Amino acid sequence: MFEAIVITIATAATPLLIAAMGELVVERSGVLNLGVEGMMIMGAVTGFSVAYMTGSPWLGVLAAIVVGALFSLLFGFLTLTLVTNQVATGLALTLLGLGLSGMIGESFVGLPGVKMGTVNVPYLSELPYVGRLLFGQDPIFYISIALTIGVSWFLFYTKAGLTLRSVGDNHASAHALGIRVIAIRYMAIMFGGACAGLAGGYLALVYVPQWVEGMSAGRGWIALALVVFASWRPGRVLAGAYLFGAVSIGQLHAQALGWPIPSQLLSALPYLATIIVLVLISRNKRLTMVNTPASLGQPFVPDR
């Protein structure tokens, strides 16, 4: 029972973790992309439809990643090349993604999806308590953990990561040092898009293997909140994602128990928890000031 609950928490946390990890890299490079929800839902509809048509969940996941990255390029072109307002453009990406995905997915509504199987390491997955949790989950769960480790290592132990952070902290100085600010930001945005696409693909291929319009249900926004909550640190994103996974699974179990609490109040819990957590984190001004990438959301036009 306990193990089953922890596994469902991992399933709820994985898409949040992946999308937030991508956005963390984007924000570390100094760009605020509010289009996570839109990229995620595009990933979900692509993942579902490609997997449905080819029968292969892996092709679906791959297509979701590619479409997420391509879709984010639209945001990149506007904010980096045309220097548009990042907040407004991110919102535009979300609105466009929600609209386009509804259109693309219309013919897939109600169709049975393709569910990605789980990895089962022989013998190890039968260990008591932790067997299935550590050795018997879906492949993307392992990818999400590897992604967390990879992003931490990249940002804090490689030269490229240092360069990316310097671009996010002071793009004018970075530019003066000859660093190609815009090229780096393009790559970061595409990475973020790929991650959001993968997270969306996960929703449509593992979490609930079917297509429902608007099925990301605010998860992209929660991922954005997680990055703030984590004060731009990968390890804390992991913790935050599992905390939110626990809240959303907890409320589902509470609904199933039939407590005399309105189900709508329980459904609202993840959103209310996001607000409360954001308040608790942001009231500590020093913590947020120290970690926020200093150029976050600032427009950059290189002087030549």
Added chain:
Amino acid sequence: MRLELVKRPQQSRAFSALSPFIAFGLTIIAGAILFAALGKNPATTLYYYFVEPLMEVWSLHELAIKAAPLILIAVGLSVCFLSNNWNIGAEGQFVIGAVVGSVLPVMFPDFQFWFVLPLMLIMGMIGGAAYASIPGILKVRFNTNEILTSLMLVYVAQLFLDWLVRGPWRNPAGMNFPETRTFHSYAILPEILPASGRAHWGFVFAIIAAIVLWFVLSKTLKGFEIKVLGQSPRAGRFAGFSAGKMTLFAFAVSGAMAGLAGISEVSGAIGQLRPAISPGYGFTAIIVAFLGRLNPLGIVAAGLVLALTYLGGEAAQISVGLSDKVVRAFQGMILFFVLACDTLIHYQIRFVKSKAATASLAAAQVPNV
């Protein structure tokens, strides 16, 4: 070849005026391509989408019904966006305005006097303003990101409405349908010209709100304060303006407008509360605000255009079998084109040959010198 931006010494007046039109033109072209890709004849589809709804009087009334909430919400949002406060939770404030405004006709159905309607409208505005003040206060007091909190509150508001209409406010005589009792006649916002169509007074409120806010923004000190704090918070501080008070003001105004839109929609167009009372007006209004270049009078025109996308979507669905899902994709495209075209106001765009190409060109030219 690559693209290079050169900052203009001044904003281009020509492009300030032209950019929304260029954006709309580009959207039409993109729309034609989209329709062709969906296997529809682009010309006829565009006709049914953008022209046919304007040919009948009753249809113009429908246009006004859809434009009213969009304009009301967007003029409120313009105050927020101009002062650099990112309220994107207007959809939630719309819902809460509708709920608070509906307290009288739903909970006290026997309370039937002429002043019920004005009270409902005021309560709707207060409800919306109070709900919008939550992210505003959190931003000022705790430095919390208003984008995320205002958006999260949309989901909370929708769930709250869902609970009300399925639970305590469900119509006792409604066969268990998730809806409240229908409003009595004193709680119904009247039609403007009942003889020709359904358009209700919400559209008049929208026009009045746009004119009032246009006056405030362009002719008063408050309007100057809003713009200064938005463009340069530091300069605003030197002028003695308080950014915190401005945040509270902007959220309260935009919330009140969204709340008024909510109660007008419910009282004028629907006549009762249901689980879903808005086809995303609060989000579409963000597009309206930007298409109107954050100018209340521009927003009136932009609101009519976006209302036409809703109406045209319905018309094209009936006439050429276009999916109604196209509407939101279309609206998203408009915002993209608007933002891209706004670049032309501040920058000149030059296409520069890449460095290698320039170098070889220079080398080729040397002998001629």
